[in-house]
Amino acid sequence: GQQVMQIPQYQHVQEGEDFTTYCNSSTTLSNIQWYKQRPGGHPVFLIQLVKSGEVKKQKRLTFQFGEAKKNSSLHITATQTTDVGTYFCAGTIYNFNKFYFGSGTKLNVKP
Amino acid sequence: GAVVSQHPSWVICKSGTSVKIECRSLDFQATTMFWYRQFPKQSLMLMATSNEGSKATYEQGVEKDKFLINHASLTLSTLTVTSAHPEDSSFYICSGHPGLYSYEQYFGPGTRLTVT
Numbered sequence: 653g654q655q656v657m658q659i660p661q662y663q664h665v666q667e668g669e670d671f672t673t674y675c676n677s678s679t680t681l682s683n684i685q686w687y688k689q690r691p692g693g694h695p696v697f698l699i700q701l702v703k704s705g706e707v708k709k710q711k712r713l714t715f716q717f718g719e720a721k722k723n724s725s726l727h728i729t730a731t732q733t734t735d736v737g738t739y740f741c742a743g744t745i746y747n748f749n750k751f752y753f754g755s756g757t758k759l760n761v762k763p
Numbered sequence: 764g765a766v767v768s769q770h771p772s773w774v775i776c777k778s779g780t781s782v783k784i785e786c787r788s789l790d791f792q793a794t795t796m797f798w799y800r801q802f803p804k805q806s807l808m809l810m811a812t813s814n815e816g817s818k819a820t821y822e823q824g825v826e827k828d829k830f831l832i833n834h835a836s837l838t839l840s841t842l843t844v845t846s847a848h849p850e851d852s853s854f855y856i857c858s859g860h861p862g863l864y865s866y867e868q869y870f871g872p873g874t875r876l877t878v879t
Contacts, residue, residue: 658806685867685868687868687870693872694856694870694871694872694873695856695858695868695870696870697867697868697869700867740806740807742868750809750812751797751809751868752809753799753806753807753808753809754806755805755806756805756806758804
């Protein structure tokens with residue numbers, strides 16, 4: 653079945669360092685979304701990418717969608733303690749009505 | 764963003780009993796709602812997709828007779844865990860999908876189910 657893999661599983665960084673999480677799909681995706689889940693909380697939508705090669709930025713966060721629409725990345729510049737949480741990618745294929753979540757990357761930022 | 768509520772936020776029940784979890788979209792109409800299950804330190808596993816007024820579509824490996832889903836209105840979906848067993852203990856999260864032109868999902872706060 654459809655699988656969306658995410659690496660790394662965990663990342664510990666010092667505050668101010670950069671962080672990147674990668675998402676890979678075995679199937680071409682129609683679009684990809686990124687979510688952040690704080691400890692004890694529920695996932696919160698960050699952004700959606702639709703076009704091949706698309707790059708979007710939100711302040712210190714940069715999101716990329718691969719040319720083949722099979723991979724995506726989230727890069728955080730100069731991490732802050734408020735960035736702590738688990739970041740999930742979620743892709744849809746063909747039918748926009750179903751989302752497949754990646755395994756998530758748990759980010760810990762040391763002050 | 765849009766708000767989704769879930770009730771109860773946590774529940775403890777005895778093995779063999781049934782538990783109903785409600786998911787409500789408070790300020791938008793959710794044509795589609797999703798039910799996920801999340802184990803500790805793991806990702807969200809899609810259990811089923813429900814569309815208002817029709818039967819839910821279950822993912823492979825999810826027992827539809829055990830996890831009954833009803834989406835009676837555009838703002839309410841319910842998940843009933845029937846004859847619960849300890850292995851059903853988990854965090855259940857619902858999400859609402861507003862419609863065709865918005866692919867964002869708005870998640871509820873989740874329900875922690877513990878079966879003793």
